[in-house]
Amino acid sequence: MTFQTVIEPFRIHSVEPIRLTTRAERFRAAEEVGWNLFGLHADDVLIDLLTDSGTGAMSRDQWAAVQRGDESYAGSPSYFRFRSAVQRLFPFKHIIPTHQGRAAEKILFSVVGGPGKTFINNTHFDTTRANVEFTGAAAIDCVCPEGRVPSLILPFKGNMDVELLERTVESVGPANVPLVMVTVTNNSGGGQPVSMANLKAVRAVTQKYKLPLFLDACRFAENAWFIHEREAGYGDKTVSDIVREMAALADGMTMSAKKDGLANIGGWLALNDDVVAEKCRNMLILTEGFPTYGGLAGRDLDAIAQGLSEVVEHDYLNYRIRSTAYLANALTKAGVPVMLPAGGHAVYIDARALLPHIPPLSYPGQALAVALYVEGGIRGCEIGTVMFGLHPDGTETPAAMDLVRLAIPRRTYTQSHIDYVVEVVTHVAKNASQLKGYEVAWQPSALRHFTARFRPIEA
Secondary structure, eight states, X not given: OOOSOOOOSSOOOOOXXXXXXXXXXXXXXXXXXXXXXXXXXXXXXSEEOSOOSSOSOOOHHHHHXXXXXXXXXXXXXXXXXXXXXXHHHOOOSEEEEESSHHHHHHHHHHHHOOTTOEEEESSXXXXXHHHHHHTTOEEEEOBOGGGGOTTOOOSOTTOBOHHHHHHHHHHHOGGGOOOEEEEXXXXXXXXXXXXXXXXXXHHHHHHXXXXXXXXEOTTHHHHHHHHHHHSTTOTTSOHHHHHHHHXXXXXXXXXXXXXXXXXXXXXXXXXXXXXXXXXXXXXXXXHTOOXXXXXXXXXXXXXXXXXXXXXXXXXXXXXXXXXXXXXXXXXXXXXXXXXXSOOSSEEEEEHHHHOTTSOGGGXXXXXXXXXXXXXXXXXXXXXXXXXXXXXXXXXXXXXXXXXXXXXXXXXXXXXHHHHHHHHXXXXXXXXXXXXXXXXXXXXXXXXXXXXXXEEXXXX
């Protein structure tokens, strides 16, 4: 008999306390940091869903691997175990470790970017876009139209719009496109997956114009699981085989191992081009460290190597995806508008639909995120006009969507924690008409969502 309840495929070995706070304490804490949840002390947060990046619980075997870590400056055995683990899934020629994914982005785009260049992605995430634009290049999103409609239920809403991709390449000129990138899963687009058929279609375009194809593969295992579950012809394949098929369509990748590496820090840049790899290694030495550690301790390299074997286990991925869907389904049942179907790593509340009285330039996502924290101690992340509305020239326009991401750390929270989240979100949603927008009190010129300060709009 098959039972409905999906249990965690692990037992809890150690615990850390959560400090329970009052609403008054949380209001003061939010006010002190200018209503920017990134500024909070983590001890003032009850359920931290700000990000799934580096916030998961490492396994017993990962902690054992930490003890194997060799801290030799050059040629550490930890590096070779790390490289072998990466190449078992992503058999690229050059594996360049970095301290996290944005370092891999910084190195890659600094080498191949620059003024007059254009990078095309299904949807650039925040640091990806910032690292592209920092070089003077342009970042263009070509996600499929369905990916911009939160309520529309389709299996692969993270897909690239292939016709738009080709029109964009033709418009800017193939010589001005250093590479095309596909983000799997599409974080900025609600954590939605990309199909293998779409990757093949994108690959055909890049081959036509002789352009490299890269994967932003932070959540590669979750994307592969969606392919396994939703795409015809893949139900009998292992996740590892699906990952290798995805990799075979690409010329390189950037990776944050803080997501589907199941580690607390780390990442890598992988590619096949010898010339570009040499330039990237030279920049790595300048900014990160020697090529066999790349800004990481040997123990971190070993933790990643072990994590890569665990993240492709079917029991883990079934639990991971089903537990995220549990939250999305509960909120939908309660009448809260969320991005459907549920993504792999997070549930995205449609703040623009929930708060139609707050215009996009008054930041409905920020208003909702603050309310969730003040009312229930839940820290989420605005994925909307605060994050993507400000342009390099200083102008501001509404983002395509205003979402609040509730990112689920891996192997960290139990069902009772998620049930509490449902209760808090439902309470805030019932009183949504009382929420007010925000305006910027201070902001930096780029990546403002990390450090900007806000004030409520009282009128």
